[in-house]
Amino acid sequence: xxxxxxxxxGLRSRIxxxxxxxxxxxxxxxxxxxxxxxxxxxKAVLQALAKxxxxxxxxxxxNLYSGASLGETDTILCEQQIIARRLPYQSEPxxxxxxxLGEVQYTDQHLSHTAELLRSGxxxxxxxxxxxxxxxxxxxxxxxxSSVGNSPIFVERAKRVIVEINLNTPIEFEGLHDIxxxxxxxxxxxIPITKVSDRIGTPDIxxxxxxxxxxxxxxxxxxxxxxxxxDRDTQRMAEYILDFFExxxxxxxxxxxxxxxxxGVGSVSNAVLSGLCNAPFENLEIYTEVMQDAVFELFQSxxxxxxxxxxxxxxxxxxxxxNASLSKYREKIILRPxxxxxxxxxxxxxGVIAINTALEVDIYGNVNSTHVSGTHMMNGIGGSGDFAxxxxxxxxxxxxxxxxxxxxxxxxxxxxxxxxxxxxxxVVTEQGIADLRGxxxxxxxxxxxxxxxxxFYKDELLYYFNRALTYGGHTPHILEEALSWHKRFxxxxxxxxxxxxxxxxxxxxxxxxxxxxxxxxxxxxL
Numbered sequence: 001x002x003x004x005x006x007x008x009x010g011l012r013s014r015i016x017x018x019x020x021x022x023x024x025x026x027x028x029x030x031x032x033x034x035x036x037x038x039x040x041x042x043k044a045v046l047q048a049l050a051k052x053x054x055x056x057x058x059x060x061x062x063n064l065y066s067g068a069s070l071g072e073t074d075t076i077l078c079e080q081q082i083i084a085r086r087l088p089y090q091s092e093p094x095x096x097x098x099x100x101l102g103e104v105q106y107t108d109q110h111l112s113h114t115a116e117l118l119r120s121g122x123x124x125x126x127x128x129x130x131x132x133x134x135x136x137x138x139x140x141x142x143x144x145x146s147s148v149g150n151s152p153i154f155v156e157r158a159k160r161v162i163v164e165i166n167l168n169t170p171i172e173f174e175g176l177h178d179i180x181x182x183x184x185x186x187x188x189x190x191i192p193i194t195k196v197s198d199r200i201g202t203p204d205i206x207x208x209x210x211x212x213x214x215x216x217x218x219x220x221x222x223x224x225x226x227x228x229x230x231d232r233d234t235q236r237m238a239e240y241i242l243d244f245f246e247x248x249x250x251x252x253x254x255x256x257x258x259x260x261x262x263x264g265v266g267s268v269s270n271a272v273l274s275g276l277c278n279a280p281f282e283n284l285e286i287y288t289e290v291m292q293d294a295v296f297e298l299f300q301s302x303x304x305x306x307x308x309x310x311x312x313x314x315x316x317x318x319x320x321x322x323n324a325s326l327s328k329y330r331e332k333i334i335l336r337p338x339x340x341x342x343x344x345x346x347x348x349x350x351g352v353i354a355i356n357t358a359l360e361v362d363i364y365g366n367v368n369s370t371h372v373s374g375t376h377m378m379n380g381i382g383g384s385g386d387f388a389x390x391x392x393x394x395x396x397x398x399x400x401x402x403x404x405x406x407x408x409x410x411x412x413x414x415x416x417x418x419x420x421x422x423x424x425x426x427v428v429t430e431q432g433i434a435d436l437r438g439x440x441x442x443x444x445x446x447x448x449x450x451x452x453x454x455x456f457y458k459d460e461l462l463y464y465f466n467r468a469l470t471y472g473g474h475t476p477h478i479l480e481e482a483l484s485w486h487k488r489f490x491x492x493x494x495x496x497x498x499x500x501x502x503x504x505x506x507x508x509x510x511x512x513x514x515x516x517x518x519x520x521x522x523x524x525x526l
Contacts, residue, residue, distance in 0.1 A: 004135065005134075005171075006135070006215065007135065007136060007137055010209060011212060016216060018045050021044075021162050022045050022049040024213065025060070026060075026127075028061065029063070029127040030125065031062050031126075031130065032066070032154035032157075033066050033129070034066070034144065034145075034149060035132070036069075036148070036289075036310050037147070037311050038070060038091075040144055040146040040147030040151075042073075042130040042132045043218060044218040050073075053080045053082060054080055061081070061083070061084035062083065063084055064077070064087075065087055065114070065150070066087075066089075066150065067147060067311070068088070068111060070090075074094070075092045075093075078094045084105065085104065086105070087106065087107035087109055087114065087123075088107060089109070091379045096378070106380075110383070111289065112383070118150075118157050119153065127159055128158060128161070129154040129161045129162070131144070131155060131161060132144070132145050134170075135171065136165070141203075142155060143173065144205065146169070149337070150338060151205055151337070152206075153181065155207050161207060161211045161213065162212070163215050167218065168218075168219045168220070170323050170324075172326035174204075177204070177334070178202075178203070178335070178336050178340075179202045179204060179205050180201030191340065193340070196307075197308070224316040225293070225313045227315060230267055234399075237268050237430055238272045240428050241355070241397075242275050244435075245279070245281070246280070254353075256281065257281060257283040257284055258284060258353060259285075259392055260285045260287035261273070261285070261352070261353050262286075262352050262353065263355045264355065264382065264383070265292065265313055268357060268397045269294075276298055285304070285306050286308065287341075287346075288341070289338060291312050293315050293318045295307055296321070307334075308334045309334075310337065311335065312335075342387070343386070344386060347391055348392075352392060354388060354395065355397065356388065358419075359371070360411050360415070361411075362414045362448075363445040363448045363449060364441050364448075365448065366419070367396050367417070367423075367424055368418055369384055369418040369419065371416035374414075381418050384418070394419075394424055395426040395427075396426070396427050398427075398428075400452060400453060405456050405496075406495060408456070408495050410449070410452050410453045411485055412468075412482050412485065413482035415483060427452060429452045431453065441474055441475040460496070
């Protein structure tokens with residue numbers, strides 16, 4: 001068993017326990033760990049560290065870098081107040097609370113940017129990298145498990161490396177990864193990916209064996225994804241998007257196999273991908289950061305020809321299926337570093353269709369993906385910005401209301417901008433789908449209100465927009481009222497003001513001279 005897992009004979013003597021390895025973590029260090037969307041994250045050493053701090057009461061604070069969100073490790077470390085700084089993404093409620101209290105300094109980054117910032121020296125030195133692995137090769141190369149994330153750049157830049165060999169991971173993971181790191185700037189060569197299935201690197205992460213100070217044997221499992229089943233509203237949004245795809249194919253704007261698809265983590269994105277199982281599209285390709293359950297459902301239905309990502313994020317049952325069938329998927333899947341899976345150059349070259357989730361969208365198409373009420377961090381921008389600006393077609397989805405109607409997701413002005421109107425093509429709620437391509441701001445507002453707003457808020461939005469028009473400007477606003485809905489919610493717990501006054505504001509439905517036509521909920525100018 002160990003001969004297969006640790007093939008570099010000189011490294012077998014460096015096996016230590018997690019309890020021994022955690023002693024190498026010192027106060028003030030910058031620790032970089034494998035892990036992307038709770039998959040392939042280093043678990044044993046940091047959890048042993050948290051246990052030691054809990055038992056001894058030691059005061060220890062570290063800067064923690066990763067690929068994206070970790071599993072339960074983020075929560076365990078946060079409970080012991082070990083994390084001083086965190087980047088580039090997180091999704092754990094306990095850590096989120098500490099961030100919003102100011103106890104943890106959080107740097108929310110585009111996921112393709114972290115490697116470049118490390119390469120340039122902007123983020124300082126990495127004292128120690130802890131990487132989960134399937135095996136170590138004869139030359140010291142590290143074979144990742146269910147994610148690649150930022151592990152290659154962490155190994156390259158770290159002063160020292162600990163490898164966690166996870167004995168629960170199938171040895172068949174070997175050969176699934178494609179590790180490629182761009183060279184330093186300037187005069188960097190283009191990334192030579194011209195199709196989703198291109199392999200351009202090595203199957204393992206190159207590592208000088210002298211850097212590896214310890215190897216920990218682990219049997220921890222990834223935290224399974226808890227994908228909320230699609231409800232009626234979510235399913236309706238998925239249907240709008242699938243109808244839109246058919247519409248674009250009929251008009252010659254998309255090929256019959258669409259274009260490479262990217263979808264963020266979430267029930268709507270998963271529902272869209274699941275819906276493709278019964279849609280009239282064949283030989284689909286996936287170029288994304290995360291493969292969810294629906295991607296493997298598409299493989300099982302014969303709809304997908306190839307998929308490229310940086311990690312798996314799967315339910316417990318799908319994890320068991322995939323782990324038992326890796327040899328079957330070997331010729332159909334690639335896991336890449338996140339700076340490649342999310343690289344703007346590649347996303348634009350391939351002409352990706354990107355589907356991501358918004359917290360709120362304003363009437364002009366600006367999207368807030370990260371900050372509740374403009375101040376409190378939810379998770380982070382993740383890869384949505386990498387894809388939104390560079391995709392051939394950028395789609396954002398959100399339910400039109402939240403908290404039983406007390407919050408509208410379509411607002412006069414977003415409280416925080418992650419994706420400006422220039423990066424947003426399509427917006428979808430359960431009320432409809434708005435195609436904003438080629439529209440001027442006043443036209444966008446017309447379509448957004450008519451197609452996407454919930455009936456609770458449509459008249460209020462019209463009332464705001466019509467009065468804003470009297471102020472003039474290319475993008476009309478009433479500055480003293482633009483964020484009043486959020487203030488009203490903070491004061492009263494409800495954004496609504498004109499309840500019962502629909503007849504009064506109904507006379508203000510003269511919203512502009514823009515005329516549109518509707519095709520299955522799709523609005524376009526004549």
